Amino acid sequence: MTTLEDVWPLFQLCLTTPRLVLRPVRDEDIPAYIEAAASGIHDPERTPFAVPWTDAAPEILPGNLARWIWQQRNECAPADWNIIFGVWTHEGNFLGTQCIGAKDFGTLRTVETGSWLRRSVQRRGFGHEMRAAVLLWAFDWLGAECALTGAVDWNGGSLGVSRRLGYVPNGEKRVTTRPGVVERELLLRLSPHDFRRPDWTLTIEGANETAAFLGLQ
Template sequence: MLTLEEIFPPFALRIACGPVVLSVLRDDDLPELVELVRSGIQVPDLPMPFLRDWHEEPFAPGSPDGFPTTSLGWWWTQRATFAPDEWRLALVVRRDDVLVGMQDMHAKDFPQTRHVMTGSWLGRAHHGQGTGTLMRQMAVGFAFDELGADRCESGYIVGNHASAAVSRKVGYVDNGRRRIVQHTRQSKVGTDEQRVVVTSTSYVRPGDEVTVDGADGVRRFLGLEGGRRDA
């Protein structure tokens, strides 16, 4: 009988550095992830970091509305629509075997663009330990070294100094601002987003060794044989 990893190769991906491990979100992770969201994400006195305030929806387990059902639909959709032309990797972040956050990677027409979008968040209780910087370094390094990306792009709401600091530490540089709309339960709100970009020349690697398992299967699944680059 085939294993789940043979059926869907991204499930075999594991990126590790020191106490931090990134792996593709599985259904078994969901109860722990839901509890992490409930314990709080947004840092007081900082701008709302998401396009939609999904993390503040009413907690309604077993209901078709509210959290976690609406978020489950999004996480499952990423897996269901995973394809070479457009893919999203929802990576759970564990530190010392405890789920502490999520690191997302998204690409469209990657073989032609060699461009990856990154986004991430940590549970509020897990800030201040260097995890946010390290998980982003690990994801960017995977994109460059294992997939052959030319650049990774991200963004943060202007005024979110914590996200700005992480971006600088990883080697991102400013790449223009744009006006975006955030959706809250009260209304739609216009705000400014700072775009940032990192290339292989500006990228700052982690101080400790990074190990990657399962990258070959991901490359085959995406039609990227030969895409790996020596670090």
């Protein structure tokens, strides 16, 4: 009997670290995703996101997030993809998301990452652990040669994670985080050579099926 995992092999992918489980968000995960986002991610006075999606009214935010998840899944193809990993503790608590995406990956071998955590679990090292997980997967299983990221200059948490992992400066740009608000975004890049690997081993399920789905085998 054909399963959903057979139809959409990305759902077979699972990354496990000492404290976390990362797997692509499924429809049944969307309520937990929305609850975590609505619980608060950042100081309401300013937003770290280039698109101020957390500013949406409470009655609008759930539909916006569901549509975004479905849109990313719908547009996923071997050349261009963005995988939204849900991040759970081993006990099953939903903490946030870790995204990783690429355009023309077969040629450029470059990935980009972005993430968020609910405020109640920030500053516990989870951001470092979950980004290290997707970087290990990208470099060791997909053959990525470069990883890009960025953060507004006051976002010390994100920039600190990047420094710990070995990212180097890659320029900057001006972004509008809210209407009329201009911020300076610091751009960063990481090579496999510079990557400061964690002292733990990543456990991965569904790696071969995912690579085949993305046209890498």
